[in-house]
Amino acid sequence: xxxxxxxYDELRRGVLEGRLRPGSQLPSSRKLAADLGVSRSTVVAAxxxxxxxxxxxxxxxxxTRVGDRPPEAALTAEAGRRPDAPSVGSPALSRRxxxxxxxxxxxxxxxxxxxxxxxxxxxxxxxxxxxxxxRLAARRWRSASPAALAYGDSAGLPALREAIANYLxxxxxxxxxxADVIVTAGSQxxxxxxxxxxxxxxxxxxxxxxxxxxxxxxxxxxxARLVPVPVDAEGLDVDAGRRLAPKARxxxxxxxxxxxLGVTMSxxxxxxxxxxxxxxxxxxxxxxxxxxxxxxxxxxxxxQSLDRHGAVIFMGTxxxxxxxxxxxxxxxxxxxxxxxxxxxxxxxxxxxxxLTQATMADFITGGHFERHIRRMxxxxxxxxxxxxxxxxxxxxxxxxxxxxxAGMNLILWxxxxxxxxxxxAAAGAAGLDALPISRFSIRRVxxxxxxxxxxxxxxxxxxxxxxxxxxxxxxxxxxx
Amino acid sequence: xxxxxxxYDELRRGVLEGRLRPGSQLPSSRKLAADLGVSRSTVVAAxxxxxxxxxxxxxxxxxTRVGDRPPEAALTAEAGRRPDAPSVGSPALSRRxxxxxxxxxxxxxxxxxxxxxxxxxxxxxxxxxxxxxxRLAARRWRSASPAALAYGDSAGLPALREAIANYLxxxxxxxxxxADVIVTAGSQxxxxxxxxxxxxxxxxxxxxxxxxxxxxxxxxxxxARLVPVPVDAEGLDVDAGRRLAPKARxxxxxxxxxxxLGVTMSxxxxxxxxxxxxxxxxxxxxxxxxxxxxxxxxxxxxxQSLDRHGAVIFMGTxxxxxxxxxxxxxxxxxxxxxxxxxxxxxxxxxxxxxLTQATMADFITGGHFERHIRRMxxxxxxxxxxxxxxxxxxxxxxxxxxxxxAGMNLILWxxxxxxxxxxxAAAGAAGLDALPISRFSIRRVxxxxxxxxxxxxxxxxxxxxxxxxxxxxxxxxxxx
Numbered sequence: 001x002x003x004x005x006x007x008y009d010e011l012r013r014g015v016l017e018g019r020l021r022p023g024s025q026l027p028s029s030r031k032l033a034a035d036l037g038v039s040r041s042t043v044v045a046a047x048x049x050x051x052x053x054x055x056x057x058x059x060x061x062x063x064t065r066v067g068d069r070p071p072e073a074a075l076t077a078e079a080g081r082r083p084d085a086p087s088v089g090s091p092a093l094s095r096r097x098x099x100x101x102x103x104x105x106x107x108x109x110x111x112x113x114x115x116x117x118x119x120x121x122x123x124x125x126x127x128x129x130x131x132x133x134x135r136l137a138a139r140r141w142r143s144a145s146p147a148a149l150a151y152g153d154s155a156g157l158p159a160l161r162e163a164i165a166n167y168l169x170x171x172x173x174x175x176x177x178x179a180d181v182i183v184t185a186g187s188q189x190x191x192x193x194x195x196x197x198x199x200x201x202x203x204x205x206x207x208x209x210x211x212x213x214x215x216x217x218x219x220x221x222x223x224a225r226l227v228p229v230p231v232d233a234e235g236l237d238v239d240a241g242r243r244l245a246p247k248a249r250x251x252x253x254x255x256x257x258x259x260x261l262g263v264t265m266s267x268x269x270x271x272x273x274x275x276x277x278x279x280x281x282x283x284x285x286x287x288x289x290x291x292x293x294x295x296x297x298x299x300x301x302x303x304q305s306l307d308r309h310g311a312v313i314f315m316g317t318x319x320x321x322x323x324x325x326x327x328x329x330x331x332x333x334x335x336x337x338x339x340x341x342x343x344x345x346x347x348x349x350x351x352x353x354x355l356t357q358a359t360m361a362d363f364i365t366g367g368h369f370e371r372h373i374r375r376m377x378x379x380x381x382x383x384x385x386x387x388x389x390x391x392x393x394x395x396x397x398x399x400x401x402x403x404x405x406a407g408m409n410l411i412l413w414x415x416x417x418x419x420x421x422x423x424x425a426a427a428g429a430a431g432l433d434a435l436p437i438s439r440f441s442i443r444r445v446x447x448x449x450x451x452x453x454x455x456x457x458x459x460x461x462x463x464x465x466x467x468x469x470x471x472x473x474x475x476x477x478x479x480x
Numbered sequence: 481x482x483x484x485x486x487x488y489d490e491l492r493r494g495v496l497e498g499r500l501r502p503g504s505q506l507p508s509s510r511k512l513a514a515d516l517g518v519s520r521s522t523v524v525a526a527x528x529x530x531x532x533x534x535x536x537x538x539x540x541x542x543x544t545r546v547g548d549r550p551p552e553a554a555l556t557a558e559a560g561r562r563p564d565a566p567s568v569g570s571p572a573l574s575r576r577x578x579x580x581x582x583x584x585x586x587x588x589x590x591x592x593x594x595x596x597x598x599x600x601x602x603x604x605x606x607x608x609x610x611x612x613x614x615r616l617a618a619r620r621w622r623s624a625s626p627a628a629l630a631y632g633d634s635a636g637l638p639a640l641r642e643a644i645a646n647y648l649x650x651x652x653x654x655x656x657x658x659a660d661v662i663v664t665a666g667s668q669x670x671x672x673x674x675x676x677x678x679x680x681x682x683x684x685x686x687x688x689x690x691x692x693x694x695x696x697x698x699x700x701x702x703x704a705r706l707v708p709v710p711v712d713a714e715g716l717d718v719d720a721g722r723r724l725a726p727k728a729r730x731x732x733x734x735x736x737x738x739x740x741l742g743v744t745m746s747x748x749x750x751x752x753x754x755x756x757x758x759x760x761x762x763x764x765x766x767x768x769x770x771x772x773x774x775x776x777x778x779x780x781x782x783x784q785s786l787d788r789h790g791a792v793i794f795m796g797t798x799x800x801x802x803x804x805x806x807x808x809x810x811x812x813x814x815x816x817x818x819x820x821x822x823x824x825x826x827x828x829x830x831x832x833x834x835l836t837q838a839t840m841a842d843f844i845t846g847g848h849f850e851r852h853i854r855r856m857x858x859x860x861x862x863x864x865x866x867x868x869x870x871x872x873x874x875x876x877x878x879x880x881x882x883x884x885x886a887g888m889n890l891i892l893w894x895x896x897x898x899x900x901x902x903x904x905a906a907a908g909a910a911g912l913d914a915l916p917i918s919r920f921s922i923r924r925v926x927x928x929x930x931x932x933x934x935x936x937x938x939x940x941x942x943x944x945x946x947x948x949x950x951x952x953x954x955x956x957x958x959x960x
Binding site: 142 | 549602605618629632664676698701757826831
């Protein structure tokens with residue numbers, strides 16, 4: 001402990017313990033320094049600190065006295081003087097914080113590591129080309145100028161916006177240029193930013209039911225009045241939406257592959273949804289979360305490419321193709337709305353981090369991104385086929401396996417009399433992850449479990465399927 | 481272009497151009513394959529894609545026909561049939577997006593690169609130990625397990641929360657453990673998260689006036705009704721706040737070093753503010769944005785350490801000590817509020833990125849962080865002293881230089897009759913950055929310019945000060 005700090009501590013203790021009385025004069029710094037055998041500047045530093053903190057006061061003539069009321073004493077005195085003392089607990093949280101505080105249903109499942117069978121929507125992280133990413137990141141860091149370390153463009157790094165626009169134009173038929181791209185911290189922050197810019201508290205929003213709870217949560221946290229709209233084999237039921245909330249401000253949809261049901265929105269429904277949005281001047285938020293993974297057919301053209309009214313906001317994430325801990329995603333916004341998104345973003349987190357964005361841009365433009373997608377497609381396709389066979393083998397006709405030729409997860413539909421919450425709990429007790437479909441649902445739905453295959457190695461799929469059957473079959477064996 | 485894609489394109493064009501009429505039957509895939517001299521599976525793939533997209537329809541007997549209404553035609557037809565066609569522009573943005581759309585006053589200044597004299601609050605990026613950071617990051621990346629690439633804890637990486645808690649306890653006298661730390665994407669995201677959890681739309685909030693526009697914006701974007709409370713030489717005027725909005729839900733303060741005025745909140749005001757918060761069960765948001773940089777005295781104990789009611793949320797950022805493009809900051813929250821912050825964060829951006837957090841943790845625990853602070857303290861102290869001397873030399877008695885012995889910026893108070901907006905514009909025309917104090921202010925304040933010295937090299941300070949004097953003196957030379 002430096003000398004001036006020792007002196008500071010000793011004098012402060014004297015004030016607090018009452019040995020140095022309020023108003024009493026201290027020796028001059030010169031005298032105290034001589035008494036203690038230290039340099040005068042040491043004493044001056046200690047005095048200055050004590051004056052700044054309010055323990056001492058210095059007069060115009062240079063004398064130093066003990067302050068009238070040391071900071072701690074002031075606080076104690078104030079609290080003691082008030083007999084109607086306030087509660088000692090924290091102030092109340094906001095109502096919206098309370099409303100969402102228990103509504104993220106799967107946080108324990110999503111965030112616990114490592115992934116086990118059948119964690120949903122997890123990429124095959126063990127095949128990610130760590131060496132390539134590490135090499136690109138090191139190169140970017142070595143060549144980073146001081147300016148690259150400063151604040152960046154709140155819409156994202158220009159090189160990454162360009163790379164995203166090129167990729168989406170080529171691979172997903174999105175109609176955009178780099179100017180339409182807003183880089184976000186994953187799809188959750190894309191959802192939040194879109195909600196802020198597009199809706200006001202109290203606005204009605206069409207929400208797919210069943211649908212993605214992360215979207216429902218982001219919209220609700222921004223004040224949306226969620227209107228659950230049924231999903232059938234063609235996707236969101238637009239006519240039902242028109243009946244339930246004809247003037248909703250926004251519709252949230254996953255047309256490429258509905259989450260959780262996996263259906264693709266039909267061309268007729270796409271047209272109907274766009275018509276509704278044009279008629280009512282409403283927004284469409286198109287979440288394209290995992291449509292890179294189709295195993296048989298080309299993806300359908302997104303709603304965004306058919307939009308002639310600037311009503312569609314397209315969003316995607318790198319969490320599924322790359323890895324979740326990257327925290328990068330994007331929004332494609334109509335030109336008329338771009339400035340509002342960029343400005344709103346300033347107040348949320350100002351701008352995305354430099355190095356991650358720069359490395360991601362290099363990863364895309366170097367061809368690594370699409371090469372990795374092709375590799376993962378092959379892996380996921382064979383894992384999906386294996387899991388389907390395993391489930392059919394272990395469960396027989398008791399369940400229906402619903403595995404669209406796409407995505408990272410499939411659905412195991414359970415017998416009607418079984419609670420999917422109970423089934424998920426039984427799976428959990430057997431050391432397995434399974435997401436009940438009813439957790440995505442506002443209305444009552446057919447019981448089912450969403451099971452992930454993409455991030456699970458084949459031995460774990462094999463053991464997991466056998467264990468899952470042993471865990472679940474007692475749930476309906478007794479009922480028959 | 482693969483064969484099946486060529487066939488797809490040709491058939492799709494036929495449908496769109498009317499050569500293939502709705503309902504007409506197509507040749508079987510076997511026949512078309514033979515006609516074209518391609519494999520049957522190629523034709524099947526093209527047909528399947530066209531069926532999925534709605535151009536063709538397949539009957540139960542296996543025949544393939546042209547669909548009744550191709551997707552594009554459906555859209556065109558719908559739009560054409562409605563005579564009262566909707567506007568072709570985008571839907572309206574949210575009212576709150578409109579309200580904040582032009583209120584970030586300095587975005588052009590903050591985000592334009594490279595930094596020039598006298599950009600405010602920019603670290604000396606050219607002395608950042610790039611090699612150390614690069615080495616730590618590469619080591620973390622090489623040893624990262626697949627689980628590290630998955631979603632993480634939404635409160636932050638445990639190792640970083642521990643490192644932050646240790647640092648703040650030791651260096652800033654904050655009373656906290658790792659469990660109280662929420663890692664954020666810089667101070668802007670800390671402000672936004674706190675606003676979400678602590679206030680509801682319409683709640684009154686005490687805002688320092690003049691004060692940090694980024695805080696005002698984040699609070700307003702979350703629905704706060706901002707109540708400007710004057711700041712004097714002792715910091716926020718608590719009595720004025722009590723008169724203006726006795727029941728405000730939250731007070732935003734920068735007690736260590738007020739932004740922009742640079743004053744330190746007195747011990748008496750600290751006590752009064754804590755008393756008010758306890759009486760009214762209100763929150764205090766304590767922004768400790770750059771208090772690492774004090775050049776003579778120890779920092780005062782933060783409000784957080786004196787809080788006995790769980791009313792103080794403490795926040796800080798690594799943008800000032802490390803570099804802004806890192807995008808890391810933190811909140812220290814009372815135990816009773818921690819769960820609400822963690823949950824709210826799930827809906828904002830789920831969790832922070834892994835590698836940045838892990839590297840930052842190593843940077844702190846390896847001692848590099850405090851070493852870097854000490855080095856920067858020395859640099860900033862001498863840059864500050866130089867700029868004070870230069871301004872006094874070039875301006876003489878026309879202006880008052882207000883340079884508290886702390887921070888990254890100082891204030892050049894201008895003659896009363898001068899508009900600081902005009903002065904900033906004149907500086908800009910001369911190739912210099914200067915932030916008018918009135919941009920921080922809601923009420924009319926004394927005209928002044930906030931000038932940064934921390935991130936500006938000595939030659940640029942020298943040239944800049946001379947240029948600034950030449951640019952500004954004509955503004956009041958005529959008036960005398």
